Amino acid sequence: MAERNQRITFARSPRGLPVPEDFGADETSIPSPADGQFLSRTIYLSLDPYYRNVMKNSQIYADRLHPGDVMVGETVAQIVESKHPQFAAGEYVAVRNGWQQYGLSSGQGVRKLDPASAPLGAALGVLGMPGLTGYAGTVYLGRPLPGQTFVVSACTGPVGTTAGQVARHMGARVVGIAGSAAKCEYAVKELGFAACVNYKDGDLTAALKQACPDGIDVYFDNVGGDTLTAVTRNLALGARIVLCGMIEAYSMDTPPPGPWLGPIVGARATMSGLVVYDHMNRMPEMVKLISGWIRDGQFRYREDVSEGLAKAPEAFCALMRGGNFGKALVRVGAE
């Protein structure tokens, strides 16, 4: 192979929102698999908000980055050479290659993908970790009952798309929160939500009161901050809040305070923290259920694909500003 391996590297911890200069780029030779390893070429790179936390060396995550390290990340790839007995050249896999064209793997945590059963990119979105997050958080923590009001923020992203549509399939009345009129229109027309509130349109507390006249029974929180505060002012008695993401805080050096907790007591509400890794055993049931819904046209999702690895830093920075519309992917190589 005369080709080289293009990589995007970690340059420095961002100050506030990330900028492209927080990343570097280099190239290496394409590595060869040792016994028990396989080499795969990256097709799609997943962009996820939690990378921002990894870049701050948060202790929540196992990854630790040093300047010059290749950026970590989930990918869909095709195996090009294998010295692993359970993987063969030509197979498609979900594997953590990171932000590079080629990666080695021991096979640990790798899922094989069937390109005939679902589009490959979905394995990084609604049929991957974000989908599992939305699914497990809704089914096992949020537990909406039929007719209850279920609110989800960042509702056109892969986690929110999944949480909201799963709640809809459970009989809940789903209200989304998103950051543009186009996203809100998509949530109602395509995802089947009862309503969607644009948080950039002024008084979110009042808008939620109008969209949720009986109060909010379940809130799936992907963003924290002021949005969470507005929700706490509209809770129904016995409400459940699933704390999943705090995208605002990922770009802050000092963690921000949380909402005033008085309304939590008044509503006898429960807030629970969700970490998707605790629910890995639910991955097969989630993939089976949601891929079935996708084939039947009962579950929709949207991808926002950037072309070429070099675009990854810019696309990631846009994601952290809420500039994406749908699951943020980078096409690194041809399918």
Add this chain to the structure above:
Amino acid sequence: MAERNQRITFARSPRGLPVPEDFGADETSIPSPADGQFLSRTIYLSLDPYYRNVMKNSQIYADRLHPGDVMVGETVAQIVESKHPQFAAGEYVAVRNGWQQYGLSSGQGVRKLDPASAPLGAALGVLGMPGLTGYAGTVYLGRPLPGQTFVVSACTGPVGTTAGQVARHMGARVVGIAGSAAKCEYAVKELGFAACVNYKDGDLTAALKQACPDGIDVYFDNVGGDTLTAVTRNLALGARIVLCGMIEAYSMDTPPPGPWLGPIVGARATMSGLVVYDHMNRMPEMVKLISGWIRDGQFRYREDVSEGLAKAPEAFCALMRGGNFGKALVRVGAE
């Protein structure tokens, strides 16, 4: 009856911590019961932090005070005249007479007391609403398992005393938080807690880490604020936080922010709001259980009694500064 009815009235909403000038005093004639009512003379007046919230006309509480109104509050009283078929002169009752020497009641929400089974004042503390709060919050929300670490703040007050000792009887290792060395000594020596941390002794986060080396499995929160933040930095995986009181916030005009919620997610923790009125049906089981423990010497409590109704404003202000030691009562009349 030539006697008059001395009363303490609401004068104005306090600014910050209450001061005696926020109260007034007057006297009225002693009222006569109509058909279906009884008149009782107050023996003990209970002082509880939530009165501060009532004085701010918080919408959480049903009571609404106007200047000149008698202050609301729980009391133990003896019936002096009855035109109610189910109550007789001479009987002792827990009744909401408020801050006055005599009160009328329709009998609604009134509990009869047997002075032979427990000291009368306990009906306002560990065998009354504060006890029910500590009991129900621990047994039904906190749910400590044997060997788990259970932390309770304001641990020598009636709610904390009950929560901590109930958790001890459930097999938990109980660690108290209090505001003086004397209170901490009492918690360990008398209440049987494994340890007690004085939050005025500097770095509470570090002190809790030392007292709870395996992390905090259950936190019964009576105070909110910085204490809650310090606890969130020491959570065990799967921790449960019972939000019960936010005494700091009661004296603020603008509700303060809550703690940064990242550690709640990291610990997969759950925070639940407790409102004691939801658990009124547990009152008989609580009284039976805890009065039995009191008789067997397996449950202790302490009262901080001020003498005479005129002392009530001053005693209440001291309570809100944490100056009491044990359940704050005012002796309004002889037993």
